[in-house]
Amino acid sequence: MSQTVDRALSILPLLAEGPADLGQVADRLGVHKSTALRLLRTLHEHGLVYRQSDQRYRLGARLFALAQEAMENLDVREIAHPHLVRVNEDCGHTVHLAVYEENEVLYIDKVESRYPVRMYSRIGKPVAITVAAVAKLLLADLPEHERRAVAEKLDFPMYTSRSTPNAGAFLRELEKVREQGWATDLGGHEESVNCVAAPIRGADGRVVAAMSVSAPNVVVTADELLTLLPLVRRTADAISGEYSGRTPLKGTA
Amino acid sequence: MSQTVDRALSILPLLAEGPADLGQVADRLGVHKSTALRLLRTLHEHGLVYRQSDQRYRLGARLFALAQEAMENLDVREIAHPHLVRVNEDCGHTVHLAVYEENEVLYIDKVESRYPVRMYSRIGKPVAITVAAVAKLLLADLPEHERRAVAEKLDFPMYTSRSTPNAGAFLRELEKVREQGWATDLGGHEESVNCVAAPIRGADGRVVAAMSVSAPNVVVTADELLTLLPLVRRTADAISGEYSGRTPLKGTA
DNA sequence: ACGAAGGTTGCAGAAATTGCAACACAGCAG
C-alpha cells in the first residue's frame, strides 16, 4: 500500500538472513543504491538496523527491545508461565505455549525439558501448522468458513508418514479436535516426537492460546504421554480461568 | 531521511506501549487518519503489526521471528552459549552474555541460576550501563575520546549507594577495568546482587562481548563470588579463542 | 601512485503520498 515503507520493511527479513552491504541490499530490493542508502539510514535512525564496523548492515538492537515489549503485551503469556513451569516440574517434559495470528501459529513461551533428549523449537518461530497439536486447537476454533479458507491456502508437507496429507484430512482432524477439546501430534512432525495439547480460552469461550507437552519416544511412549492429558487439560483450564477472570488494564465484554 | 518510512517506523514504539486504535495512532503521528491507516496497512502486510479482534492495533508476530533471527546471526552468541552453560553447571549462578551497540549494552544470552533466588534480567533489554560489570568492560574498550563522549551523555542514576555517581568516577573505573582485564559490580545496581565479568575478544583484540556471573548475597558473598573470577576469565578466553578462529571449533557440548 | 570498489550528495523529473470529502457501518438515544 505504501511503496516506500514496503521497500524499507523488506530490508528487515533480508538482513535477518545475515549482514549485507549497501550494494547487496540495493540489488535485492531492485532499487538504486542511493535509494537503498536512504532507506537504510531511516531504519538506522530508528535502531532497527545497525551498521557494523565493516560497514555492513545487520538487524539492530531496538528490534529485540520491541519484540520484548510486544511479548509483554501478551498477557496470556504472563499468566500462563507459572503454570507451564509447574507442569514441567511435574512431568519433566518440554512445555509450549502458542498463539494463532495471521495464518501462522507461533510459540510464545517454552519451558525446556529436564530430560537430556530435547526437542528443538524456538520461541517466535512459526510452528508446523498442519501437524502441531497446538496449531490444530487454534485453527479448530476459527469459524468454519475461515478454517476452510486457511486450509485451502496451506501447504501440506509430509514431514513424516503420519503428517496430515491434505486439506480434507486436515479439516476432518480439526473437526475432531474441536469436538473433543484437546489435540495430539503423534509423530506427525518428527517421527519420534509426540505431543498432547489443550486450549486456553478467554472470557467469551474463544480459544486464545494453546499449551502442549512434548516428548520424544525414547523418553516416553505415546501412550505414556497420553496419560498426561488430564494434567494438561486441567492446567489449560486453570490458565483459562485466570485469564478470563481478572482483566488487568483494558476491559471489554 | 525518508519521511514516510520515518512515520511508519514511529508507529512501532508507539504500539509497544500498548494497543491503540487508528485515531490514536494518527493523532500521535500528527497525520491524517487515512495516512495512518495506509501506514498501518503496510506494517500489517509485513506482519509487524497485528490487528486484534477489537480492531485495535498492536505489535505483530513477525517481530519475534525477526528478533530471533537477528540473535542467531550474532555468532558470538552461538559460540559462547555452550561455554555459558558449562559455567552455569559448575557454579549454578546466572550467567550473562552482553554486547555493546549504539550507546547501549544489551544482554544477548542468559543461563538462569539454578538457585531458587534469581536475579531479574531480560535478554534484549538494555543493561544499566553505568554500573553493570559487562557494560564497564565493553565501554572500557572503546577509544578514549569515544569513551569520554559516551560518558558525558550518560545519566548516572543512583540505583544504590554504591552506584557509579558521575562521569568522572565512571571514566576512572573504566580505566581500571581496562588495565586489569576484568570487572565487577558489587551491589551497584541492586543492593544485594554482585557480579564478576570478563571480556571476549575478536581476532584483532577488540572486545566484542562480555560475559558475567551474577549472584545475590543471600546465595554467596561477594568474596565467594570473586573466587569464580579465574573460571570466568578462563571461559571468556576460551570463547575468544574460538571466536577469533585460533581454536579449531570442536563439537558443541 | 593509481585504479577500482563502494559509499555519499545535489538535483530535476517522476511518481508516490497526502489530506480532503464523501461513504459505509456500528452503536446508541430519542
Add this chain to the structure above:
DNA sequence: CTGCTGTGTTGCAATTTCTGCAACCTTCGT
C-alpha cells in the same frame, strides 16, 4: 424505527516526497 455520533475506509487531484542519475569522495588493494 430513525437519526445521530464515532469509527474506519475509499477515490481523487494536488503536491509533496522519493527516485535515479551522474559526479564526487573515500578507502583499499596492487
